[in-house]
Amino acid sequence: MLALRWLxxxxxxCLVLFCAFFRPTSERxxxxxxxxxLYGVPLIFVTHSLAIHFGWWRYGWDxxxxxxxxxxxxxxxxxxxxxxxxxxxxxIGPLVICLPIIIFLHAxxxxxxxxxxxxxxxxxxxxxxxxxxxxxxxxxxxxxxxxDRHLPMRCALxxxxxxxxxxxxxxxxxxxxxxxxxxxxxxxxWSSVLAAVFLGIASVIGLSANQMLCLQGxxxxxxxxxxxxxxxxxxxxxVSNPMQLSAALCWVILGVYLQNEWVIAAAGMxxxxxxxxxxxxxxxxxxxxxxxxxxxxxxxxxxxxxxxxPWVPIPARFSIDxxxxxxxxxxxxxxxxxxxxxxxxxxxxxxxETREFFGLEARLFALTHINFAWAIAAHxxxxxxxxxxxxxxxxxxxxxARL
Numbered sequence: 001m002l003a004l005r006w007l008x009x010x011x012x013x014c015l016v017l018f019c020a021f022f023r024p025t026s027e028r029x030x031x032x033x034x035x036x037x038l039y040g041v042p043l044i045f046v047t048h049s050l051a052i053h054f055g056w057w058r059y060g061w062d063x064x065x066x067x068x069x070x071x072x073x074x075x076x077x078x079x080x081x082x083x084x085x086x087x088x089x090x091x092i093g094p095l096v097i098c099l100p101i102i103i104f105l106h107a108x109x110x111x112x113x114x115x116x117x118x119x120x121x122x123x124x125x126x127x128x129x130x131x132x133x134x135x136x137x138x139x140x141x142x143x144x145x146x147x148d149r150h151l152p153m154r155c156a157l158x159x160x161x162x163x164x165x166x167x168x169x170x171x172x173x174x175x176x177x178x179x180x181x182x183x184x185x186x187x188x189x190w191s192s193v194l195a196a197v198f199l200g201i202a203s204v205i206g207l208s209a210n211q212m213l214c215l216q217g218x219x220x221x222x223x224x225x226x227x228x229x230x231x232x233x234x235x236x237x238x239v240s241n242p243m244q245l246s247a248a249l250c251w252v253i254l255g256v257y258l259q260n261e262w263v264i265a266a267a268g269m270x271x272x273x274x275x276x277x278x279x280x281x282x283x284x285x286x287x288x289x290x291x292x293x294x295x296x297x298x299x300x301x302x303x304x305x306x307x308x309x310p311w312v313p314i315p316a317r318f319s320i321d322x323x324x325x326x327x328x329x330x331x332x333x334x335x336x337x338x339x340x341x342x343x344x345x346x347x348x349x350x351x352x353e354t355r356e357f358f359g360l361e362a363r364l365f366a367l368t369h370i371n372f373a374w375a376i377a378a379h380x381x382x383x384x385x386x387x388x389x390x391x392x393x394x395x396x397x398x399x400x401a402r403l
Contacts, residue, residue, distance in 0.1 A: 312336020
């Protein structure tokens with residue numbers, strides 16, 4: 001048992017180190033491998049927790065466990081089914097890599113791993129579920145990052161990764177060390193619903209920032225895979241660190257819901273992260289890459305306290321059909337928005353940005369110019385509208401997908 005657990009941890013580590021440093025591996029491939037590992041950790045934790053809850057399988061040890069999951073399985077699995085398989089087979093598709101593992105390796109060995117793992121009656125569908133949600137997307141994330149392709153999908157997977165770390169991994173680690181438990185099924189329904197609503201509102205701040213960095217910046221929120229353009233529109237016109245603000249708010253809301261003061265205190269980590277890593281990144285990266293726009297932006301947009309009205313140095317352009325009278329009236333108090341009336345589809349374009357939006361998207365972006373509350377509501381709708389449009393463009397008209 002002990003040897004097997006060590007093998008499950010040290011084997012993937014050795015594989016990744018060998019492939020990364022003794023085989024030709026580009027810097028982008030290494031970054032992709034890191035992203036795959038960070039994606040795998042929360043997704044393996046969540047999927048294996050569901051497996052234990054539904055009786056698909058359970059683990060036989062109680063040493064170095066996190067909520068019933070061995071730490072070596074969690075970390076080793078994230079390394080193996082992420083950077084490990086990607087580095088070992090960089091030119092093979094993730095499905096081609098994983099299908100033989102599911103069919104042959106798991107089918108022959110999984111049910112015989114007692115007392116490490118006790119398989120339940122539905123362990124095979126559980127394994128397929130874990131691979132479909134955790135392992136295969138992790139390898140795709142590494143592959144797309146290495147090849148610098150499918151930016152919206154990469155940003156979506158990175159958002160899932162970040163959400164898993166914020167909502168699941170860090171609170172679980174805190175409660176493991178300081179005391180507390182999830183107990184979601186034992187809590188009153190009204191408190192769960194209320195917490196979900198507030199968490200949803202707080203999450204919109206971070207998700208909209210991720211979306212804007214993808215749409216307008218041409219990059220991801222992670223400095224290792226940065227944006228190509230400085231983003232100052234949308235949610236960034238109100239606050240310069242929306243993702244850190246979102247994380248801090250989520251920890252406070254989650255801590256209140258779980259009645260755990262240590263989870264609430266985790267919000268301080270977001271402040272420490274901003275004071276250290278984020279400000280260092282601003283000084284040594286953004287200032288060098290955007291020497292003309294960044295200093296002025298930092299002087300006018302706060303890090304933590306969102307502005308009520310957006311800071312828009314050069315007005316954005318919003319055109320609306322001359323026959324419509326509702327939208328010009330609704331946007332009468334908008335800041336930094338030049339409204340034009342002409343015949344045709346509505347269009348919106350921030351000053352200095354390369355991308356233009358039309359129809360419903362244009363109207364929603366125009367609403368972000370009214371105030372912070374309207375910006376949150378508009379961005380919540382944009383997250384759904386733009387994601388749906390992208391998915392449909394890939395499924396229905398893949399050749400015309402713009403992103």
